[in-house]
Amino acid sequence: MKRFALCLIGLLLQQTLSAQPRTYPDYRASSGFELEASAAADPQVLDNLETLCRVWGFVKYHHPAMRDTTVHIDYELFGLLPRIVGADKPERNRILSEWIASFGPVESDPSHYVLTPDSAYRRINSFDWIGDTVRLGGELSRRLQELRYAVRQDDNRYVYKLPNTVTLSLYDDSFPNYPPDVPFDAGYRLLCLFRFWNVIDSFSPNRNITDKPWDQVLTEYLPRMIAESDRYMLTLLELIAEVNDTHSKASYGIYFGHRIAPIEASVINDRLIVSKSSEEHPLMPGDEVVEATGRTLPRTIADVRRYIASSNEATLYRDAALLTFASRKDTIPVSYLHDGERRTARVATYWPPKEIGKREAFRMLNDSTAYVFIGTLTKDCDFERIYDSIKHTKTLIVDMRGYPADHTVRWMFFAKYFVAKPSYPIISLYPLHTYPGVFHRFPSGEDFAKWIRLNVGNTITAYTTENPEAYQGRLILLVNEHTQSASEYITMLLQSIPGTITIGSQTAGADGDVVEIFMPLYFNVYYTGIGIYYPDGTNAQRAGVKIDRQVYPTVEGIRTGRDEVLEAALYSINGQ
Numbered sequence: 001m002k003r004f005a006l007c008l009i010g011l012l013l014q015q016t017l018s019a020q021p022r023t024y025p026d027y028r029a030s031s032g033f034e035l036e037a038s039a040a041a042d043p044q045v046l047d048n049l050e051t052l053c054r055v056w057g058f059v060k061y062h063h064p065a066m067r068d069t070t071v072h073i074d075y076e077l078f079g080l081l082p083r084i085v086g087a088d089k090p091e092r093n094r095i096l097s098e099w100i101a102s103f104g105p106v107e108s109d110p111s112h113y114v115l116t117p118d119s120a121y122r123r124i125n126s127f128d129w130i131g132d133t134v135r136l137g138g139e140l141s142r143r144l145q146e147l148r149y150a151v152r153q154d155d156n157r158y159v160y161k162l163p164n165t166v167t168l169s170l171y172d173d174s175f176p177n178y179p180p181d182v183p184f185d186a187g188y189r190l191l192c193l194f195r196f197w198n199v200i201d202s203f204s205p206n207r208n209i210t211d212k213p214w215d216q217v218l219t220e221y222l223p224r225m226i227a228e229s230d231r232y233m234l235t236l237l238e239l240i241a242e243v244n245d246t247h248s249k250a251s252y253g254i255y256f257g258h259r260i261a262p263i264e265a266s267v268i269n270d271r272l273i274v275s276k277s278s279e280e281h282p283l284m285p286g287d288e289v290v291e292a293t294g295r296t297l298p299r300t301i302a303d304v305r306r307y308i309a310s311s312n313e314a315t316l317y318r319d320a321a322l323l324t325f326a327s328r329k330d331t332i333p334v335s336y337l338h339d340g341e342r343r344t345a346r347v348a349t350y351w352p353p354k355e356i357g358k359r360e361a362f363r364m365l366n367d368s369t370a371y372v373f374i375g376t377l378t379k380d381c382d383f384e385r386i387y388d389s390i391k392h393t394k395t396l397i398v399d400m401r402g403y404p405a406d407h408t409v410r411w412m413f414f415a416k417y418f419v420a421k422p423s424y425p426i427i428s429l430y431p432l433h434t435y436p437g438v439f440h441r442f443p444s445g446e447d448f449a450k451w452i453r454l455n456v457g458n459t460i461t462a463y464t465t466e467n468p469e470a471y472q473g474r475l476i477l478l479v480n481e482h483t484q485s486a487s488e489y490i491t492m493l494l495q496s497i498p499g500t501i502t503i504g505s506q507t508a509g510a511d512g513d514v515v516e517i518f519m520p521l522y523f524n525v526y527y528t529g530i531g532i533y534y535p536d537g538t539n540a541q542r543a544g545v546k547i548d549r550q551v552y553p554t555v556e557g558i559r560t561g562r563d564e565v566l567e568a569a570l571y572s573i574n575g576q
Contacts, residue, residue: 031187057198205531286559375402429531484508507544
């Protein structure tokens with residue numbers, strides 16, 4: 001009885017203490033934490049920091065106390081760093097266990113999180129490391145497992161969902177008071193790593209399809225964030241690139257410069273070929289760029305691979321073709337081959353990038369064949385008038401080789417006029433913000449219909465009702481590396497319509513929504529927050545959409561002004 005009373009008193013005292021607002025030193029201009037570069041070679045320091053990263057991130061997204069706005073998780077980290085970095089393992093684990101306890105007791109209910117084999121939920125990360133008592137000790141491991149199954153509310157200040165949405169929103173503090181001309185100290189550099197790594201670890205549906213295992217990424221970048229103080233921004237770009245997600249673009253201007261010359265080019269057979277010309281420079285379609293801004297194509301490809309996130313090789317080459325012409329200067333030197341003759345030119349650069357030409361949103365190719373281009377098709381084009389011109393044709397060619405100029409086309413044009421029967425063209429994995437590492441599988445029966453009504457309203461019913469007025473002709477879709485995200489989603493929607501064929505080359509492999517990660521820097525980064533799959537379970541992330549006929553442009557075709565992908569679509573109409 002006495003023991004029970006003491007425990008009760010201790011629990012009440014803990015609750016009282018945890019209810020007090022937490023106060024912190026002023027860390028806005030400095031974390032107060034530095035490390036010598038030699039610490040990057042100390043195994044105990046690295047093990048301590050890796051353990052701290054995992055525990056800190058786990059508490060950030062699992063502890064119910066994170067609903068308390070007086071808790072500043074970044075400042076908690078700055079307070080822990082000097083205590084943890086030099087500790088031995090037992091001391092480190094004791095400090096972390098007591099730190100978790102300082103937030104107060106939690107109600108734990110493992111039965112609430114049981115996932116059955118036929119469940120609509122899928123585990124992406126089971127956080128098995130929290131059961132490693134050899135590394136963590138019994139007490140710290142126990143507290144982490146309690147947190148895993150803690151009863152959490154919807155109001156974690158760092159991760160939430162906006163009303164009437166299924167997508168994730170993240171919040172973190174920026175530090176505008178940090179002197180812009182002072183390099184980040186070790187505490188802030190580690191904070192960058194810890195924030196980004198833990199978001200992907202907890203909430204990315206694609207955590208397990210990166211080229212490098214995500215656990216390995218943490219181990220590799222910890223010593224680099226310690227030692228590479230003079231280039232930490234470039235190290236951060238390399239870290240972001242490890243996600244292998246074309247949505248995870250940071251500012252390419254950090255490395256390449258943000259100004260772009262108005263030259264559109266494509267990588268064809270390891271050659272950089274101009275595909276679209278501008279009147280302000282002498283380069284012509286079919287010319288081969290040998291060097292620009294002092295960089296050859298192989299050099300640019302290597303730099304893009306290192307510093308720019310790419311889902312696949314197709315987008316890597318796409319971005320290399322663009323960034324070959326990036327610079328911080330107003331003009332760049334370009335060396336190129338025209339009909340085998342070596343020439344040079346000086347080309348102006350622009351920010352924002354200058355558009356070269358503009359394709360028509362809609363045109364009739366002949367009496368029985370219509371064409372629409374996703375990149376310029378908008379609600380201002382008068383969807384009803386366009387469909388009146390299309391509906392009696394035998395074939396519609398939908399050019400998806402670009403990004404939608406207007407997202408309303410997804411529902412107000414394609415879903416409305418082309419989907420004849422209730423359709424579930426994709427399966428999505430949505431993150432559960434209250435249970436990191438677990439994702440909800442959509443659609444499941446009426447769930448998808450509810451989602452459509454919730455997000456689009458009752459104006460669009462093509463997914464859930466019969467539409468006898470839907471287009472009866474054949475759909476042909478044109479795709480390439482510029483088909484990304486919303487364009488890939490619309491492609492998958494249209495592919496669910498019987499008889500549709502897809503022609504072209506690998507798409508960007510970055511479907512789903514884009515989630516913003518707020519960094520303690522002067523730019524933010526992004527990642528794909530929703531997993532997108534075909535109904536048969538094929539993952540569209542990284543792979544891109546399914547293609548029925550592979551067709552690539554050729555140098556000769558570009559030189560003579562031909563669109564060989566469009567030509568292949570026209571040939572298919574005639575059975576060729």
